[in-house]
Amino acid sequence: MSEPEAQLPPKGQPKVADDEDIEGFEHDGVNNDGKSKKKRNRVKKKSGASKQSDPPRVGLTKIFTDGIFPEGEICEYKNDNMYRTSSKEKKALEDAVNADPEETYQNIRRAAEVHRQVRAHARKHIKPGMTTTEIVNNIEDGVRALVEEDTTGSLQAGIGFPTGCNLNACAAHYTPNAGDTTVLQLRDVLKIDIGVHVKGRIVDSAFTLNFEPTYDALLAAVKDATNTGVKEAGIDVRVADIGAAIQEVMESYEVVIGTNTYPVKSIENLTGHSINRYKIHGGKSIPIVKTSDPGIMEEGEYFAIETFGSTGRGRVVENGECSHYAKVFDVKVPPLRLATAKSLLKTIEKTFGTLPFCRRYLDRTGESNYLLALKHLVAQGVVQDYPPLWDVRGSMTAQFVSARQSTSQKLLLTSCSAYRNLL
Secondary structure, three states, X not given: OOEEOOOOOXXXXXXXXXXXXXXXXXXXXXXXXXXXXXXXXXXOOOOOOOOOOOXXXXXXXXXXXXXXXXXXXXXXXXXXXXXXXXXXXXHHHHHHHOOOHHHXXXXXXXXXXXXXXXXXXXXXXXXXXXXXXXXXXXXXXXXXXXXXXXXXXXXXXXXXXXXXXXXXXXXXXXXXXXXXXXXXXXXXXXXXXXXXXXXXXXXXXXXXXXOOHHHHHHHHHHHHHHHHHHHHOXXXXXXXXXXXXXXXXXXXXXXXXXXXXXXXXXXXXXXXXXXXXXXXXXXXXXXXXXXXXXXXXXXXXXXXXXXXXXXXXXXXXXXXXXXXXXXXXXXOOOOOOOHHHHHHHHHHHHHOOOOOEEHHHHHHOOOOOOHHHHHHHHHOOXXXXXXXXXXXXXXXXXXXXXXXXXXXXXXXXXXXXXXOOOO
């Protein structure tokens, strides 16, 4: 979830670039620069464990019965940070930052594995002709089942934020409200943004799909730019340097349509961000353009390296019917004039806490005729609204997100996704 600020295969044979085609998810333990890297730990499932269904609906604790989930990629530090790998002092600091590191890591890895399995199914089954409502319902049913959603009110596991289903010039923060009949078209560029949480540890990762090759270069740009951001990230790294590197790579691409050439631009007022427990925007931004931001990455922080590219002006504005909301973190609730607003706030606190939600999720709780109460909560500063974010109409946007944690001794790449899906 953002922080504001090829050869066509035979028909019917979708071409998909999956995780193993993404830089950092290596095939043979050798990186593109020839240096060895630690492979993903393929956790073996114990005999007697359940197998995943199609569509995926089997909870992961029934598959990974020992509670140990796949690691994803572990990146060793380089250059001046190499000493961290073997430093006893840094190991002690990591233990202090993460009171129970293995518990923390297993929560993140469980959420990341849910994300991986759900998006693997989604990228194969999303096709033109489907409604955006069908697309998000299939994804969210999978997330709820695999993460074994907690419905007791203790918010131990569930959806991390509403599933983004952003089309074309809309870059972020759109998910269908009830009654939306939008249908995916062949020439659309679709951004799917999925959030999963376990005990408040949110995995934020997104991918872009197109169904014919016109905008392949745009998808390649955001993938390359995010991979660059991942390479540059690390403890004590200036976020401004990451943004400058991302922009340089992103804007080296262009989209050619007939006799017209459209330079790909980084969307200057969208950023990646840090993630805290139950707080999707943790307070630090990772820019995707050159800035003078003095911030740095620090030990124990968890980030979404998130890039957005556009063939338009490279700047988004709020536009259209709002679907995304979240209770403001640590807000002091003022006196509420409307009894309906008080009642709705209780539902929000019990069901979502400070996790983002959408109007469809309120519908699922049994709430109805709540728009006036919701508007009142927004006006009082208790709930933040997040309207859809659009570049100029007629442009195309793409998104690519990788979630990673910077620990004292290593970098954990927990979830990474970018896909091209062709008919």
